Amino acid sequence: MRFDRSLANEKVQLLFYLIMEKDGKRMLKPLKFEHDIQISLKLVRAIADDTVIPTFYETLQRNLLERGVKPGSKVQMRAKFNEKHAMLDPVFTGTRILCEVTV
Numbered sequence: 001m002r003f004d005r006s007l008a009n010e011k012v013q014l015l016f017y018l019i020m021e022k023d024g025k026r027m028l029k030p031l032k033f034e035h036d037i038q039i040s041l042k043l044v045r046a047i048a049d050d051t052v053i054p055t056f057y058e059t060l061q062r063n064l065l066e067r068g069v070k071p072g073s074k075v076q077m078r079a080k081f082n083e084k085h086a087m088l089d090p091v092f093t094g095t096r097i098l099c100e101v102t103v
Contacts (some may be wrong), residue, residue, distance in 0.1 A: 010088075012040040012079045015095065016064070019074040025036065033067055041088070044079045047098045057101055064103045073103045 014037040017028040046052040065074055077098045085092035 010041045010084055012041055012044045012080070012081060012085065013038050014098075015080055017078070018069070018085055019078045019100065026075040031067075031069065031075065038097060041092070044092075044098065047077075048079075057099075061101055061103050064101070069103045071103055074100060075103060076100045 016031040016033070016037075018031055020027045020029060043052070047056070060077070064073075065071065069075060078095050078099070079098050080095045083094045
């Protein structure tokens with residue numbers, strides 16, 4: 001499938017959730033940051049396809065620390081797609097889990 005450059009640069013909103021485990025159950029707590037975080041659709045695809053450069057995760061961990069997430073916390077990152085993304089590929093609909101990192 002051909003990936004249109006203009007759509008590849010379309011921004012996707014990221015959502016972050018703190019993963020907490022209690023009594024064998026997994027719970028997610030939304031992390032609120034001062035500003036919305038957005039990345040390009042091509043970077044979302046690279047993360048989902050596991051073809052992103054390894055230093056991406058180190059940078060993500062460092063950025064989360066700078067935003068006040070405690071060291072040792074597990075964080076789940078999700079992408080929130082819009083209608084434009086779905087026109088490119090039906091997989092890009094709704095909200096999808098991209099990755100989980102330990103800060």
